[in-house]
Amino acid sequence: MNRLKVTCYMSCLILLLMIFGGLATQSIALAVPEEIMNSPALLPGQGSPPDEEIELNCKYPVLSSYAGSYFAYSIELLYKGGDEPRVFDLRAEVPEGFNFSIAPGYGEGSEIAAIRLDPTKTYAETINVTVTSYMWLVPEPGEYDITVEASSGDIKNSIGLKAIVTARYDLDLATASGRLNTKVTAGDDNYLSIVITNSGSAELESVIFDSNVMGSPSGWSVTFTPEKIDSLMVGGTREVEVNIKPPQKTIAGDYMITISAEPEAKNAFGNLDVRMTVLTPTIWGWVGVGIVVLVIIGLAVMFVRLGRR
Numbered sequence: 106m107n108r109l110k111v112t113c114y115m116s117c118l119i120l121l122l123m124i125f126g127g128l129a130t131q132s133i134a135l136a137v138p139e140e141i142m143n144s145p146a147l148l149p150g151q152g153s154p155p156d157e158e159i160e161l162n163c164k165y166p167v168l169s170s171y172a173g174s175y176f177a178y179s180i181e182l183l184y185k186g187g188d189e190p191r192v193f194d195l196r197a198e199v200p201e202g203f204n205f206s207i208a209p210g211y212g213e214g215s216e217i218a219a220i221r222l223d224p225t226k227t228y229a230e231t232i233n234v235t236v237t238s239y240m241w242l243v244p245e246p247g248e249y250d251i252t253v254e255a256s257s258g259d260i261k262n263s264i265g266l267k268a269i270v271t272a273r274y275d276l277d278l279a280t281a282s283g284r285l286n287t288k289v290t291a292g293d294d295n296y297l298s299i300v301i302t303n304s305g306s307a308e309l310e311s312v313i314f315d316s317n318v319m320g321s322p323s324g325w326s327v328t329f330t331p332e333k334i335d336s337l338m339v340g341g342t343r344e345v346e347v348n349i350k351p352p353q354k355t356i357a358g359d360y361m362i363t364i365s366a367e368p369e370a371k372n373a374f375g376n377l378d379v380r381m382t383v384l385t386p387t388i389w390g391w392v393g394v395g396i397v398v399l400v401i402i403g404l405a406v407m408f409v410r411l412g413r414r
Contacts, residue, residue, distance in 0.1 A: 157186040159193060159222070159255055161264035162229070168266075171273035172244050172306040175237040178266055179210065181229035182255055184222035191257045194219050197234055198252040202242045203268075205251075208233045220255070236268060243306045243339075246272045272307035276366055276375030281344060286380040292353030293386065299345050299377060301366055303337040310336050311369040314345065319361040324352030327362070349381065357385050 160183040168176045184191065195218060197205045206216050210231025222230055234253055238244045247270055254263040280287075281298035289295035303309050312334040316327040330346045337343060347364060360383055365376040 157184075157224070157260050159184045159257075159260055159262045160229075161253065161255060161262055163264055163266060166264070166266045167269065169269035169271060171271050172246065173238065173273055175235055176251075176268045178234045178236075178251075178253075180232050180234055180253055180264065182220065182222060182232065183229040184224050184260075187224035190221055190223040191260070192219050192221050193255040193257040193260075195232065196254055196256075197236075198254075199236055200244075200249045200251075202244055203236055203238050203249070205234060205236045207253075208235070234266075243273075244270050246270050246306070273305045274307055274309065274368075274373035275303075275305035276309070276312070276373045277302040277304045278364060278366060278375045278377035280377070280379065285378065286382070288382045288384060289349055289351060290384050290386055291351045291355040291357070293350065295349045295351075297347045297349060297379065299347055299364060300342055301334065301337065301345060301375070302342045303339055305373060306339060308336060308338055309334075309368050309373060312337055312366055313369060315365045315367075316347075317363045317365075319363070322352075322355070322360075324355075326350040327364075351381075351383050353386070355383050357383055359383075 160181075162181045162183070163178055165178070168178065170176060182193070184193070195207050197207065199205045207218070208216055209220075210233055217232070220230060220232065234251075236251055249268045249270060251266040251268060252263050253266065254261060256262075279300050279302070281300055287295070287297055301312065314329040314332070318325050318327075326348070327350075328348045330348070334343050334345075349362065351360075360381045361378060362381055363376055363378050365374065367374045
């Protein structure tokens with residue numbers, strides 16, 4: 106009988122422990138979801154919410170052009186995470202031999218050194234960064250790195266840009282005397298000296314010459330000495346002698362001749378217009394004088410004979 110009572114007491118105690126244990130577990134289970142519901146939702150692998158930051162974006166960060174030209178980049182600035190507007194300083198790092206300017210993306214083209222950004226705006230502010238080489242320096246062909254930075258206290262960010270400089274091919278032609286007009290005699294050799302200059306940033310090879318007389322009259326002869334320049338270094342000059350020979354029966358007057366030069370690769374071109382005053386040979390002048398004298402003598406003889414009658 107005593108053993109039966111002990112068994113009943115033990116069963117009741119275990120049952121009570123199970124009931125109280127279940128209630129405690131349920132309260133803990135209910136508390137956890139409530140805490141989770143009150144905490145901010147985070148994606149897997151995501152840490153704390155982002156702090157203040159500024160973003161710099163450029164749609165075309167790599168530009169290519171020939172030496173001596175400029176490179177213009179449009180950069181978008183977006184400030185987010187702050188409570189009020191901030192002023193960000195702007196600067197750029199460019200290679201040696203280059204200069205830069207920063208201007209607003211819209212409105213007047215005045216240069217700026219800082220910009221005020223509002224974190225409540227959802228659209229980006231735009232600035233224009235222009236990079237040019239110094240006028241007295243011609244950069245070598247190649248790739249040049251540029252960095253644009255925006256900073257305000259501890260908040261800063263930058264963007265890397267690139268300028269690809271390609272070779273520039275160009276030719277300049279001028280007369281050795283600097284004059285753009287000359288006198289030539291019909292039927293004779295007439296010499297004109299011109300100067301060819303490589304004003305580009307790359308060597309030119311096999312430069313050949315050509316000419317054209319306005320109106321394309323027949324019988325004109327234009328020759329060059331030398332006929333071809335094998336190589337012309339950057340900044341180099343060569344003097345070329347042009348022999349212009351109009352036909353002997355060319356009518357006296359003004360004519361325009363265009364002298365041009367270009368490499369056989371046709372990657373550069375230069376031309377020069379020269380006005381020519383064509384004179385008739387001296388012998389034909391004396392022939393004309395003689396004809397006039399004969400006409401006068403003939404008229405005089407006729408008047409004398411008619412007068413006698």
